[in-house]
Amino acid sequence: MRDPVVIAGGGPGGLALAVSLAQQGIGVTVLERDKVLARDLRAGSFHPPTIEMFDQLGVGDAMRTAGIRVPHWQMRDRVEGIVAEFDLGLLAKDTPYPYRLHCEQHKLTPILLERLEEFDNARAHFATRLTSATDNGDHVMARISGPEGDAEIRASYLVGAEGARSIVRKGLGIEFEGFTWPERYLVASALYDLSQHGFTENAYIADPDEWCAIFKMPHQGGPGLWRLAFPIPPEIPDEKALELSFVKQKLAGFVPALGTANIPYWSIYAVHQRVAGTFRVGRQLLLGDAAHVNNPLGAMGLNSAVHDAINLGEKLGKVILGNRSADDDLLDLYARQRRGVAIEFVQAMSIRNKRLLEERDPVLRKQRLDEIRATAADPAKAYDYLLRTSMIASVRRAAEIT
Numbered sequence: 001m002r003d004p005v006v007i008a009g010g011g012p013g014g015l016a017l018a019v020s021l022a023q024q025g026i027g028v029t030v031l032e033r034d035k036v037l038a039r040d041l042r043a044g045s046f047h048p049p050t051i052e053m054f055d056q057l058g059v060g061d062a063m064r065t066a067g068i069r070v071p072h073w074q075m076r077d078r079v080e081g082i083v084a085e086f087d088l089g090l091l092a093k094d095t096p097y098p099y100r101l102h103c104e105q106h107k108l109t110p111i112l113l114e115r116l117e118e119f120d121n122a123r124a125h126f127a128t129r130l131t132s133a134t135d136n137g138d139h140v141m142a143r144i145s146g147p148e149g150d151a152e153i154r155a156s157y158l159v160g161a162e163g164a165r166s167i168v169r170k171g172l173g174i175e176f177e178g179f180t181w182p183e184r185y186l187v188a189s190a191l192y193d194l195s196q197h198g199f200t201e202n203a204y205i206a207d208p209d210e211w212c213a214i215f216k217m218p219h220q221g222g223p224g225l226w227r228l229a230f231p232i233p234p235e236i237p238d239e240k241a242l243e244l245s246f247v248k249q250k251l252a253g254f255v256p257a258l259g260t261a262n263i264p265y266w267s268i269y270a271v272h273q274r275v276a277g278t279f280r281v282g283r284q285l286l287l288g289d290a291a292h293v294n295n296p297l298g299a300m301g302l303n304s305a306v307h308d309a310i311n312l313g314e315k316l317g318k319v320i321l322g323n324r325s326a327d328d329d330l331l332d333l334y335a336r337q338r339r340g341v342a343i344e345f346v347q348a349m350s351i352r353n354k355r356l357l358e359e360r361d362p363v364l365r366k367q368r369l370d371e372i373r374a375t376a377a378d379p380a381k382a383y384d385y386l387l388r389t390s391m392i393a394s395v396r397r398a399a400e401i402t
Contacts, residue, residue: 068216
């Protein structure tokens with residue numbers, strides 16, 4: 001029996017890769033340091049190509065049942081109101097799913113884990129972390145620490161999918177190039193129907209002092225769960241920003257009624273723009289946040305992790321199963337393709353999105369919002385813009401890299 005692929009990290013990217021490999025009959029072991037799947041409240045907006053990839057993993061129906069379909073999204077100005085509204089129906093000839101699917105990340109991971117558990121060749125170990133690894137040429141020796149103490153696992157390949165503080169990446173000495181934004185993001189979820197104020201289920205509100213991103217999430221009964229993300233200046237300490245009275249004050253600044261709404265949960269986190277110097281060294285590879293992180297404006301981080309997983313699963317499967325047309329160079333191709341689009345698309349677009357929302361220069365601000373307005377009004381320009389913002393263009397671009 002072949003040594004299993006060991007995946008450090010039981011988040012969406014790691015579990016998606018595990019399912020991809022298990023479907024091909026390849027042994028896979030997932031190591032998750034937490035006792036249970038993480039309840040991440042940040043990500044939760046999936047683009048059309050990602051929804052297609054869920055079908056490849058056998059979880060498409062479950063995800064569409066758990067989520068809500070969002071066919072339109074808005075760009076707004078905090079003073080002027082609606083600047084433009086985009087209809088993803090323009091992408092109907094490019095994808096069977098011309099919409100965004102909103103479903104919180106903590107609902108995706110149990111669906112992927114349940115799918116993984118259908119395979120006898122797959123194992124997931126919780127409360128178990130990777131401590132170090134050694135590439136011995138024909139295998140990797142992964143050292144782990146878990147409920148039963150320390151142990152070693154002989155792996156055919158080791159994949160670091162354990163987040164921005166990746167042990168795999170650090171162990172390989174790979175630089176995590178980029179920067180951290182000075183402000184943090186506060187995310188709060190409100191049980192209040194923002195559609196009555198004209199908001200689509202996804203909207204971005206530009207403002208030089210306090211922009212906002214809005215997402216509606218599935219919620220049984222009532223007005224629905226609406227998530228708002230906005231910046232917190234560095235001079236405001238976390239303790240202050242996390243006081244419920246402060247959160248409600250900030251929410252009321254966007255819609256006054258939010259000041260008295262039920263706020264089930266809220267959190268604050270730092271935001272980074274970084275890409276690993278390489279996604280592969282020998283038999284060790286990186287994907288998801290271990291390989292690249294970005295601000296959430298445009299909803300590209302979690303989607304990119306799934307795209308990494310599908311790309312790597314296909315190539316790693318060919319190498320391990322001994323397809324005569326495949327060789328180890330395929331793994332270098334994975335690194336080139338996914339690192340290339342992480343820089344060219346994900347980093348560039350997420351930074352551009354942030355700068356659009358927070359532009360202070362009134363001349364540049366008007367110019368950029370006018371450009372968005374003109375793009376939405378022209379079907380050809382809107383179509384091209386949606387190809388890029390929906391990440392269809394990035395998947396196509398990755399396939400072009402040789």
